[in-house]
Amino acid sequence: MDRRSIIKNAGIAGVLAAGAAPAVHAQSTLRWRIASSFPKSLDTLFGVCEVFAKKVGELSGGKFTVSTHAAGELMPAFGVLDGVSNGTIEMANTASYYFFGKDPTYALDCAVPFGLNSRQMTAWMYEGNGLKLLREHFAKVGIVNFPMGNTGVQMGGWYRKEINSVADLKGLKFRCGGFAGKVLERLGVVPQNIPGGEIYQALEKGTIDAAEWVGPYDDLKLGFHKVAPHYYYPGWWEVGPQLSLYVNQKAYEGLSSEYKAIVECAAAFAHTDMQAKYDARNMPALKTLISQGVKLHAFPKDVLNASFKAANEVYSELNDTNPGWKKIYTDYAAFRKESNLWFSLAEASMDDFMQAQRL
Numbered sequence: 599m600d601r602r603s604i605i606k607n608a609g610i611a612g613v614l615a616a617g618a619a620p621a622v623h624a625q626s627t628l629r630w631r632i633a634s635s636f637p638k639s640l641d642t643l644f645g646v647c648e649v650f651a652k653k654v655g656e657l658s659g660g661k662f663t664v665s666t667h668a669a670g671e672l673m674p675a676f677g678v679l680d681g682v683s684n685g686t687i688e689m690a691n692t693a694s695y696y697f698f699g700k701d702p703t704y705a706l707d708c709a710v711p712f713g714l715n716s717r718q719m720t721a722w723m724y725e726g727n728g729l730k731l732l733r734e735h736f737a738k739v740g741i742v743n744f745p746m747g748n749t750g751v752q753m754g755g756w757y758r759k760e761i762n763s764v765a766d767l768k769g770l771k772f773r774c775g776g777f778a779g780k781v782l783e784r785l786g787v788v789p790q791n792i793p794g795g796e797i798y799q800a801l802e803k804g805t806i807d808a809a810e811w812v813g814p815y816d817d818l819k820l821g822f823h824k825v826a827p828h829y830y831y832p833g834w835w836e837v838g839p840q841l842s843l844y845v846n847q848k849a850y851e852g853l854s855s856e857y858k859a860i861v862e863c864a865a866a867f868a869h870t871d872m873q874a875k876y877d878a879r880n881m882p883a884l885k886t887l888i889s890q891g892v893k894l895h896a897f898p899k900d901v902l903n904a905s906f907k908a909a910n911e912v913y914s915e916l917n918d919t920n921p922g923w924k925k926i927y928t929d930y931a932a933f934r935k936e937s938n939l940w941f942s943l944a945e946a947s948m949d950d951f952m953q954a955q956r957l
């Protein structure tokens with residue numbers, strides 16, 4: 599044993615004898631910011647940032663603090679991908695399909711029409727290849743992504759006039775979430791990609807004819823029913839839309855292993871928390887909407903069939919033209935096939951039976 603080792607060992611022994619072991623991984627204090635693509639009024643979508651920030655603070659004993667910023671406060675709603683990518687901000691929470699114009703592959707991190715439901719999406723991300731494949735995709739722009747929220751199947755939106763067939767979609771100026779427009783435009787819809795905080799005004803002014811947002815809980819807050827009374831389901835373009843936490847890659851790599859684990863755990867906690875909120879809050883909100891005169895309708899079967907056909911045409915074209923999309927979509931579609939086979943058995947038969955009981 600050389601002299602240095604003797605001194606080192608004696609030092610540790612001395613500390614242990616004194617009963618005061620030093621904190622092996624003393625953490626430095628850290629202040630980060632997270633930008634949301636959503637307005638503060640939406641306590642589920644913006645609220646997921648607050649849930650995440652609170653949990654990071656608790657898990658780090660108050661040493662790692664995160665301030666939350668609504669859409670437009672530090673950057674525009676749709677500016678968050680670039681903001682995190684170029685290091686203007688450390689983190690963001692958003693719906694990745696907003697960025698389908700840069701590359702449709704982003705939509706696979708959120709939702710594509712007739713895609714995975716909420717549970718299937720989480721299974722693909724955590725247990726299948728989803729997170730691994732999407733991490734490779736986001737690494738190209740210097741972002742580390744985590745699942746952080748899901749709304750469950752969305753509603754099909756608010757319309758001034760009834761939609762009785764595919765023909766009624768022709769020329770309809772419709773605000774819809776991101777990538778869905780790629781499919782809807784094949785049915786004659788004129789899709790509009792408008793941030794949540796600006797939809798009501800556009801609908802009220804008549805700039806758009808119809809709009810979808812999420813589901814009863816959020817839609818009631820935004821007040822669409824006051825100007826468009828026909829409320830349709832299901833939102834087949836958003837079967838299990840996932841929200842994501844984006845972390846600047848360099849900033850993430852600079853974190854200690856403990857802080858990295860805290861980010862991962864807080865995001866997973868917030869991920870579950872958002873779905874729980876929607877599942878619990880949507881029905882009371884729908885009852886309120888119906889009591890205020892909203893007319894609830896299911897989309898006609900021909901709309902679903904035509905949309906399904908159009909969606910598959912879009913996927914087939916993307917497979918031929920975008921190798922990055924094809925790599926991830928191939929895995930996604932295989933997972934969907936297997937998972938739907940499983941869900942069609944015990945899950946679906948129990949759901950069908952229980953939901954028919956009206957208990």
Ligand code: CA
Pocket residue numbers: 752774775810811812833836
């Ligand atoms: Ca939506």
